[in-house]
Amino acid sequence: MSYLRCALLPPDHFLLADTKTLQWQPNAHCTLDVAEFDQALNRAEQVSLVQCGQL
Structure with a gap:
């Protein structure tokens, strides 16, 4: 804790x-x-799904 x-x-x-x-x-x-990285990863996955027509 002190460190x-x-x-x-x-x-x-x-x-x-x-x-x-x-x-x-x-x-x-x-x-x-x-947390920011996780949010960016989730956004990229959503874009990928849209581009592939899976969403």
Whole structure:
């Protein structure tokens, strides 16, 4: 946890933590590249299905 706090300065801008939980701040202005990649992949699959006449 201390490494994460050092990597995300200021940590309270990105993390919400208490004694039992750790989560991203819901109002933090950041993006998760894995989620963006997954959305882009889903859009590409939809385009592919349309082009192949399967949708």
